[in-house]
Amino acid sequence: MSSHIPIGRKVTLNDIAAGCGVSRATVSLVLRGSPLVNKLTRARVEDELRRQGYVYNRAAANLRRSTSSSIALVLNDLANPFFAEFAEGVDEALGAAGFVTLLGCTGESAAREQAVLGSLLEHGPAGIILSPAEHSEAHQVLAVVGRRVPLLLFNRELDGTLPEFAHWDQLMLDNQHGARLATEHLIARGHQRIAFFGGHHDSSSCRQRLAGYLEAMRTAGLRTEPHWQVECAPTRLDAAHRTSALFDTMNVPTAAVCYNDAVALGLMLGLNQRGLRPGQDFALTGFDDIAEAALGMPPLTTLSTAPQERGRQAAQLVMQRLQQPLAASQQTIAPVQLVVRESSCPPPAN
Amino acid sequence: MSSHIPIGRKVTLNDIAAGCGVSRATVSLVLRGSPLVNKLTRARVEDELRRQGYVYNRAAANLRRSTSSSIALVLNDLANPFFAEFAEGVDEALGAAGFVTLLGCTGESAAREQAVLGSLLEHGPAGIILSPAEHSEAHQVLAVVGRRVPLLLFNRELDGTLPEFAHWDQLMLDNQHGARLATEHLIARGHQRIAFFGGHHDSSSCRQRLAGYLEAMRTAGLRTEPHWQVECAPTRLDAAHRTSALFDTMNVPTAAVCYNDAVALGLMLGLNQRGLRPGQDFALTGFDDIAEAALGMPPLTTLSTAPQERGRQAAQLVMQRLQQPLAASQQTIAPVQLVVRESSCPPPAN
DNA sequence: CTGAAAGCGCTTACAG
């Protein structure tokens, strides 16, 4: 077998065609599983493909066919388990459908988001899944993304969304409802002085959760104090630092609805540092149900958002949009579910 | 300004050229910043690019130039913060150098790893960063990846590595040294009965850490019991479940060197469930220094591997390899550093 | 059932 495997460059359809005496076109048909080609020809070509170690050049095919086989995934922060699990779900569903994930991280910077989107777009993704950085503005995103490639907004809205952007699909969590459930749960346990802890109020998800909390308090006829609304970055560390804001005044709360699990876990740490036992001396709830929530000490009552499942869902939604580019834009609100664990104890009997 | 912005398809170099009365070649030169083109021509072209909202088609350029601007990143499990932080570091460094990250997750399955590598390769990455799934075999990986595209092995070795694969670069952690440091630290604190907890002994990183533990014990003249070596999946949950294996026999240990932080945090949970206070009744150490380690209760003594920094380093190493495809393969061992926190208490005075 | 030819969007010598 005098082999003619080109070395120093990739093997192409030409090499295969030459290798078994057919035309490029025939090899292409074999690759694409066309029924037109003769069984024996097919077998000969397939042998040759294996023998030369041919690897399909999908970029070339995409260029010719004006198609794309990638989807861009743009996230703030993979170090946040919520996004990491989401990304895993996206990649899983995209991979199963033959798409590849183009990853980009923005680190919560709208400027980096612009740069990342611009760079990913040059690679011609069929669609984009974007979880916007804080302060990311609709017109900026539109300016760089344009209207050609479909975008799915996940988790947060953009600043200054205008009606003309209605063609962007959205996958959001039912933030307000979730926070209301958590608050109602604490109220049912007997708490009256309940704080809303963490997050920045200029993020839409935070505002929605805050609204759910306020709604539940109002409905139950409970007052809320301004100093019970403590803002902080949505990270464990900052939450731990800000814990004192809850206790440095009169009228100390007995419980807190936290913006998310990261913040709740940070608050637990802050409580411990003050000699308070979370789940015994102070009740709290999270949001997201990241893997650590169930394993906290104590386990954290929270709202399950099933981030990995949301990732799969997001992938389905963009792929669906590719089929129907002109259909009306879709706003999906993913349900959330209260998961009661030990952290949401009754108030201490003082 | 009678604009001729093509609608329904992307705008190409042709559109720009036609739009301002120059040739495609000139537009291309402008895009690539060539000094050859006249200032006024350049300005006219740049205006037109903006006006029509041109976006560069990097895939077409790559095809023509036989170059690539993507790197594949193949990981087990983004839900593990160690890998998530690593991925963030990789994407950051690649992005800064103008590469895009092609993501693929294997879920610790060698079969999925094959499929993922195959699919990513069709997109023509310039290089691959692979953290192998358990039981991933060298010859399998070679079969799908071939010798054309450079591969960087991160974190784990492949099964059955042969000398001919020596051309694959490696970035490993100093596992043995790290585990030895942790063990010596516990010994210095006064422990004599020390367990090695978690991980699967058929993963190279686990074997290396185990070796470091055994070395330190032997050097200190301490015995080790077989039942002090407890295997479990490298997850929090499984570690919590396996905790009892440490206590269900005679000669119970007073401390454990854990395979990694996830396992250590799981063990803390298991200890709590048995009424033992980690960091007071039982000492333990982790490995990785993921973000949660410092925020555990108690904070976890561990080995800092700086996963995000490792990610940047991995990106640098592949990009370096692209410059020098023929240079001898490089084995990089990243240093690890003991970070002492409260979890590694002295043994309880009984 | 198979081949010759055109073209996807770009780059790059080569003339002029």
Place this chain on the structure above:
DNA sequence: CTGAAAGCGCTTACAG
């Protein structure tokens, strides 16, 4: 300083 032409690796009507 600018343009005409060839070609990267593939696909797809169109003939035969």
